[in-house]
Amino acid sequence: MDLLDWHRDRLSARRLTVLIRQLPHDSALNRELHGEAADWSVTDHLLAAAVDHLAAANWMFASVNSEEGDQPEPPAPVPRPSHDEEAAAVQEDEPAPETEKAAPSNVQLARFFG
Template sequence: MDLLDWHRGGLSSRRLAILIKHLPRDSATIRDTDGETADWGVTDYLLAAVVDHLAAANWMFSVVNGDGESDPPEQPVPVPRPGDPAEREPMDETASGAIPPPAQPSPSELAHFFS
C-alpha cells in the first residue's frame, strides 16, 4: 500500500484511519506511540497479577504462621509493569497530592483476619 494514494485521493481519510487504528501491536507505529507497553499483552498483565497475588499470599502465610520471635519477612515487591510510576523518576514527597502508603497489618491483625 502506498500512502501517497491518500494524498492523490485514491485512499479516503476514513480508510487510512481504520488501517492505522488496527495496526498490529508489534508495528513500528504502535511501538513509537505506546512505548514499552506495546510489548505487554493481556496475558502478560494477567501473569504479573498472578505472581503478585501468589507472593502476597505466601507472605501472609509466613507472617501468620511465623514463630513470632523473629522479624516478619518483608512485604513482596510487585512485578514491575510498563508505565508504572515506580519506573519513572521518584516524586517529591512534599509535593501536593502525595498519598501516604497504606498502613501495613500487624501479624496479630493478620492472624485475627484468617482465624
C-alpha cells in the same frame, strides 16, 4: 501500500484510519506511541497480577506463621510498563502516603482490559 495515495485522493481518510487502527500491537507505530506497554498483552498483565497475588499470599502465610521479630519483607510487585511511568510521575509531584492506595486510572484500566 503507498501513504502518498492519501494525498493523491486515491486512499480515503476512513480507509487510512481503519488501516492504522488494525495494526498489530507490536507494530512500530504502537511502540512509538505506547513505548514498552505495546509489548504487554492482556495475558501478560493477567500473568503479572497472578504472580503478584501469589507472592502476597505466600508473604501473608509466612507472616502469620513466623515469630513477631522475624517478619519477612513484603514482596515487590512485578514491574509493569505503565507502573514505571506513573511511579516517576508520582515521585516528581509529591510522595503519596504508604497507607493510601490510589484507584487505577481509566488509562490503566483500558491497558489492562485491552
